[in-house]
Amino acid sequence: MSRQDSEGGAGYAFVLASVAALGGLLFGYDTAVISGAIGYLSDYFGLDAHMRGWAASSALTGCIVGACFAGVLSDWLGRKKVLILSAVLFSVSAVLSAIPESVTQFAIARILGGLGVGAASMLSPLYIAEVAPARIRGRLVSLNQLTIVGGMLVVYFVNALIARFGMHIGGEAWNVASGWRWMFASETIPALLFFVLLFAVPESPRWLVKNGRNVAAFATLARINGADQARADMAEIGDAIAHEDRSVLQLLRPGMRMAMFVGITLAVLQQVTGINVVLYYAPEIFKSVGRAADTAIYETVIVGVVNVLFTLVAIWVVDRVGRKRLLLVASAGMGASLAALGLAYQLDRFEGLLVLLLVLAYVASFAVAMGPVVWVVLSEIFPTRVRGTAMSVATVCLWIACYGVSQTFPWLLETFSGNSFFLYAVMCVLCFFFVWRFVPRTEGRTLEEIEQDWA
Numbered sequence: 257m258s259r260q261d262s263e264g265g266a267g268y269a270f271v272l273a274s275v276a277a278l279g280g281l282l283f284g285y286d287t288a289v290i291s292g293a294i295g296y297l298s299d300y301f302g303l304d305a306h307m308r309g310w311a312a313s314s315a316l317t318g319c320i321v322g323a324c325f326a327g328v329l330s331d332w333l334g335r336k337k338v339l340i341l342s343a344v345l346f347s348v349s350a351v352l353s354a355i356p357e358s359v360t361q362f363a364i365a366r367i368l369g370g371l372g373v374g375a376a377s378m379l380s381p382l383y384i385a386e387v388a389p390a391r392i393r394g395r396l397v398s399l400n401q402l403t404i405v406g407g408m409l410v411v412y413f414v415n416a417l418i419a420r421f422g423m424h425i426g427g428e429a430w431n432v433a434s435g436w437r438w439m440f441a442s443e444t445i446p447a448l449l450f451f452v453l454l455f456a457v458p459e460s461p462r463w464l465v466k467n468g469r470n471v472a473a474f475a476t477l478a479r480i481n482g483a484d485q486a487r488a489d490m491a492e493i494g495d496a497i498a499h500e501d502r503s504v505l506q507l508l509r510p511g512m513r514m515a516m517f518v519g520i521t522l523a524v525l526q527q528v529t530g531i532n533v534v535l536y537y538a539p540e541i542f543k544s545v546g547r548a549a550d551t552a553i554y555e556t557v558i559v560g561v562v563n564v565l566f567t568l569v570a571i572w573v574v575d576r577v578g579r580k581r582l583l584l585v586a587s588a589g590m591g592a593s594l595a596a597l598g599l600a601y602q603l604d605r606f607e608g609l610l611v612l613l614l615v616l617a618y619v620a621s622f623a624v625a626m627g628p629v630v631w632v633v634l635s636e637i638f639p640t641r642v643r644g645t646a647m648s649v650a651t652v653c654l655w656i657a658c659y660g661v662s663q664t665f666p667w668l669l670e671t672f673s674g675n676s677f678f679l680y681a682v683m684c685v686l687c688f689f690f691v692w693r694f695v696p697r698t699e700g701r702t703l704e705e706i707e708q709d710w711a
Contacts, residue, residue, distance in 0.1 A: 266392060273384045273396040275457045277377030278450040279339055280400040282346050284407025285443055286369050287315065287530040287532075291556055292415025293436035300432050305666045313662035314363035319377065320371020326375035327648025333595030335383045335460045335465075338375055343451035350443035369443075378651040382643065385635035386460040389481055390702045395573040397635050401628030404566045407446070409560035413440050430445045440587050462643075465493045491704075496639065496707060507646060515637050516646060518694050519589045523654035525687040527632045529590055530680030531622050532658055533665045534559065534615055547636050555612055562616045566623035578699050579633050580627035583691040589621030591684030601674015624688075636698045641706040 290312050298308045322342070330338045349369025356362035381400045388396040418438050422431035464473035470490065477486035489648035507516055574582065597614040670674035698706050 265482060266389060268400060269388050269392070269396060270399075272387050272457050272539035273399050275453045276339065276380045276383045276387075277400045277403040278446070278453065279342060279380035280403035282443070282446055282450055283344075283373050283377050283380070283412075284404035285411045285446055286346060286349070286373050286406035286407075289411045289415065289439055289443060289562075290315070292412065293439045294435040296419075296431045298363070300436070301362075303359070304519065305540055305670045309430060309663045309666045311359060311362065311366075312666070313659050315366040315370035315373065316655055316659035316662055317661065318367035319374035319661065320370075320652055322371035322374025323378050323648055323651035323655050324374070325454045325648075326378045326651075327645045328384070329375075329467075330379055330463070331645065334463050335379050335386070336454060336457065339379050339383065340451065340454050342372035342375040342379070343447055343454060345369060345375075346447035347444055347451065349441060350447055353443075354437040356440035374651065377655075378647050381631045381635040382647050383460050385632075386462045386643075387476070387480060392575065394579070394632050394699055395568055395571050397632040398567070398574050398628040401631055402571060402678070405560070405567045405623060405627065406538040407562040409557070409564050410446075411439075411442070412557045412560040414441060415439050416543065416554055417666075418442075461489075465490065465697055466497050507649065509643060512639070514641070515639075518696070519634055519637055519646065519650040520653045521690060522630055522633060522695065523650045524657040525683065525690060526626055527654055527657035528680070528683045529587070529622075529626065529687055530594060530618075530661065530677070530683065531627070532662050533680065535621060558612070559619055559640070563619050563623045563627075566620045567628055570624045570628045574629060574632060575699055577627075578697055579629050580691060580695050580697050581696060582629050584688060586621050586625035586629075587625075587684050587688040587691060590618055590626065591681045591688065593618035594681035594684060598674050598677035599682065601677065633695065633698060636706055637696070 258636065294308060294312050297303070297311060301307075301311075303311060322345075324340055328340075329341075343369055349365050349372065351366065352365035353362060356365060357437060381397050382497055384397050386398055418435050419431055422428075422435040426433075456474045459469075459472070461473040461476045464470070464476070473493075474490055476484055477489050480486075480487060506512055570582065597618070600610055600614060634647060634650055665676070666681075694704075
């Protein structure tokens, strides 16, 4: 294949990855919209710490269910069709979350959106990994994480603008009565865009081969990698599928057991190291050290900007430095930042911008690896024959851990104040040693080559 053809194929793969990554944008938008709304919503419904945790984490119960069934549905219907379904769920949830008159109605609406988030969180990186050339797969899968944090940044800006508008026209009372509703309603715009664009992309070539649609699969692979490489890819995929055993019990077989252990543990560690404490509750953390409500929301925008910038760094270096090295650097930086944050609380040292700077250091460490690289590794380490099911299991475990962290943090902050950050710092230490001991190197290798290592 000529250099020009190679560049054209990479460009086409980038277009496909960009559309699929809009699922990541909605993932970020849907999960982070609660950060600006939770304070006003809590005042509107009169919520205590436990109910505030439920309002923030109710969507995550939907994420658990969505991730649980997305793998099975995507193996049956295809990656593309289930992503379209997730776009529908995002749209419905955005509307219903804006009009509830009880916490129960709100929770049901958020759970519907969570179903879409759970499906997209698994299928967007999976689809990208299955269409991406091996040489740039890390960067393209990391694009999904960029859109996740980009979605978070966009909604932080939207929340801040709505809160500021509310303060001008009706003060705090307007934001408590109506502002949070507009925050949730704003999600309908990116949700409808995702829905429309999905009809323009092809199905995953690996799913097509699994389902006997070789002509369509070859056409997509040839457009990405050229005809010669497409023939080689078809042979590799076909060989992997020919030896598959569709029984779910194979997830527990030797070799596969280790892949599942690595995938599940890494997914859980991504959450229990505390990222959603910051992303969901940043305004509440800043308010707990004396910031005004609107100032806390503006500072959360800065958190979003840093998250995006360091995710861009991750995309630039993930295929150069390698997954494992980045994960080690990230877990060390996150642990140090959280320990310092806990110490700042303990010593009552809140002067100036100290808490904000420590939060930004933590977010930068997470964004440079623990966010994007975990999704890259999860999309790479499972064999084609069970990739959908295995990714589903790992993602379900991720969302269960995310729910546990999000549900308990308001109570931990209220009960133990900043000492709760030491708990997450310990999790970062555990993460460092786990990555060092168990996570394999996958950069620059085809998915089928990685599969052979487990075998």
